[in-house]
Amino acid sequence: MPRPPVLSPGVSTSLNSVQITPRSARTPHAVRPKYEDVDDLVARVDAEEVEMGLLSGHERSRAEAGFADGNGHLEAKHRAPFSLEDKRAMVLLCVLYLIQGVPSSRLLGSIPFILREHLSYSQLATFALSSYPYSLKLFWSPIVDAVYFPSVGRRKSWIIPMQAIIGSMMLWMSFTVQEIMDNATEHVIKLTFVFTSLVLIAATQGKHGLAPSCWALTLLSDENLSYASTCQTIGLNTGYFASFTVFLALNSEAFSQKWGIPQLSLSTYLRFWSVICFSVTIWLTFFQKERKEIFRGEDTSITGVYKTIWSIVKLEHVQSSLLVHLFAKIGWAAHDAATNLKMVEKGLGKEDLAVAVLVDFPFQILGGYLAARWSRGDRPLRPWIWAFWPRLGFVLLAAIIVWRFPKPPISTGFFVFLVLQTVLGSFSGTIQFVGMSAFHTRISDPVIGGTYMTLLNTFTNLGGTWPKYFVLKAVDFFSIATCEVSESGSSLMVKAAECVSEQGKALCSDIGGTCITERDGYFITTGLCWTLGVVALVTFILPTARKLQALPVTKWRIYR
Structure with a gap:
C-alpha cells in the first residue's frame, strides 16, 4: 500500500x-x-x-x-532502550554543537562589549560584518553536502578539517588578540577579517543542513533520531552560556575583585577552547567511525540542490514570505544592536549584564514550550503575530531605561526591574521564534524538507543581521559630541567624533577637556527603526502573514 x-x-x-x-x-x-x-x-x-x-x-x-x-x-509497541553507541553519539553531537556555539557566542555576544571601550559605534558596525556568514551559509551548504572523500566519510570530510582550523585559529589568536584588542582602533579591519574567517569556518561546521545536523542522522539509531534536536539545543546553549555569561563575568575586573578570583583573559580562554577543539578532532579522526548512508532518488548533486532552491524561491507565496522575513525585525534592530552596549556605557557592569542573561535563560525555555503548544493547529503564526506588539513595547521601555539610567552604583531595585524587562522582552522574542519555526515546519515540502527549511531559516536569520551594520553606523551619524577645553578662564568647544568612543573620551581628557554629548544618536536611530517597524507591521507584515497562514499547504509544494 x-x-x-x-x-x-x-x-x-x-x-x-x-x-x-x-x-x-x-x-x-x-x-x-x-x-x-x-x-x-x-x-x-x-x-x-x-x-x-x-x-x-x-x-x-x-x-x-x-x-x-x-x-x-x-x-x-517496542521502544528500544538507549544503546551504548547512541549514548556516545549523543555526547559527541553535544560536543560538536558546543564547539560551534563557542565562536558564534563569543563574537555575537562578548567581544562587542570588550571592544566598546576602544571603538566607536561606526567601527563596531564594521566589526558587525563578521556575523554575516551565519546568515548566508545556504549559498555554500550544497557544496558541503555533495563534496567529500568516501574513504573518510561524508560528514567527517568537513568536520575534521573545519575543527582543526577553528582550533588553530583560536591558538594563533590567543598569542596576538590582546595586543590587537588594546589597539583596536588601528586594527578594526584586521579584527573583522579574523573573526569573519572564524565565523565562516564555524558556520560550515555548523547546523541547518551542514555537518553535525546531517551527521546526526547516521550517528543515532532510527528510534532515537528525535534526540538530535535535543543535542543541538544543549550544545549550542551551553556554548552560548560559557562564552557570554561565564566569560563576561570572569573577564570583569570588578567581579574578580569582589570574589577574589583571578581575572580570566581572552587569551587564556582562547587557548582553553583550542585544546578542546584539537582533542575532539583527534577523537573523530582515529576513534569515531561514520556509517554509510543510503541516498534517496532525487538529485543530491550540487547543481541539483541549487536548482531545487531556485524552484522554491520562484513560488509566489515563498517570495512574499521571504520579504516578510527581511523586514519583520526592523522594529527592534536598533534595540538588539545597541541597547545593551548603551547600558554598559551608562555604567551597567558587564558581570551584571551576564547575570541578567543567566536569569533569562530558563524563561526562554519556558517561552519555547508554551509557544510550541500555542502554535499547534491551523494558525501556527498566531503567537508570532500577537507577540509583535509587546516586543515593540519592550523596545520603547528599554530606550526609556537608557535615557533615565541612574548613575552607578545602581540600586538592587533598579537591577531587578532591569532583569524583569530583559526577561519579558526576550520571552516575547522566543515566542515569535517558535511560532515562525512551527509555520516553517507546516509549509515545507516533505520531499525536500531540509533544503526548504534551510532557505526559510536563512532569510529569518538574515532579517535580524542585515540591519545591524546600518544601525550602528546611524548611532554615530546622528550623534553630536563635543570636547570642551577650558583655558585661561575661557571655554573652547571642539567638535570631536572621537568623543563617542571611550578612547576618544580619554583623549579629550588627556588635553584637559570634557566630552559633552549634545545629541545621542541612539535615541534617533531607535525611534526611526521603531516607527518603520510599526508602519511595516500594519501595512504589510500582518496582512501578508495572515494571508500566507490561511493558504492550504498544497500551495507551498513543488511536487504536488
Missing part, C-alpha cells in the same frame, strides 16, 4: 484537498527514507502528531499502547 501523504501541523484549513487513508491507530509508514536534515525529521514527527490528532479519544488511547498493522490489529 502506498504511503499516505505527509501532513503538516494545522491541516484543518486544507483537509478538503488532502486524501487520508481510513484512519486507524497510527497508520504505519513505509520504510523511512533517509532524510537530508534534522528539519526533515521534525516535519515527520509533526506529521505523525497530526495523525494522532485525527483519532478519536478511544483510538488515541489504544495507539499510545501500540502501533496498528495493515489490518488494523495492534502490535505491541
